[in-house]
Amino acid sequence: SQKIEQNSEALNIQEGKTATLTCNYTNYSPAYLQWYRQDPGRGPVFLLLIRENEKEKRKERLKVTFDTTLKQSLFHITASQPADSATYLCALDQAGTALIFGKGTTLSVSS
């Protein structure tokens, strides 16, 4: 069966460290993978998209990698800040369908 797994429900790190979140999938062949941020009481906000033929994408303090052999994406936030505390969702596109979301990892950055 198809699965998207984000390795942990919660991740706690100290300010200034790099947060690394993992997204694994099985039985999908996505054309691209996306990462979203969701704050309590709000809708998800699009952060980054990476295509199947791209290994890495960066945007300011964010970096995403995509390994279609391992069927895994890593999402990094460098120099993390308390304002980065939120739930981060990975999402896959499957041709002919809407985005399929993982359950998310809730990141807490303490000062």
Added chain:
Amino acid sequence: DTAVSQTPKYLVTQMGNDKSIKCEQNLGHDTMYWYKQDSKKFLKIMFSYNNKELIINETVPNRFSPKSPDKAHLNLHINSLELGDSAVYFCASSQETGEFGYTFGSGTRLTVV
């Protein structure tokens, strides 16, 4: 200017009632979606419309019916509400292929009592 707006933000209603949630986007996107986020925060696709035509209809009870009067609007009508329908419902929109990300509304928290 809100890009994707949903109304109402909160909806409390009794079992058996019929209710509607409205969604409008001003981004000029071709495709609109309804997602359901349950108590475990899992976001699940319900419907997808492209230029007013239904293109995805996941396995949801037929008590749920989407209506798209034009490509900027996608409303969700729910008949005979049940306790299990309590959740947060998100509307979203995207360019046709979704390659530039989805824009979500702020959600409608539905509570059925």
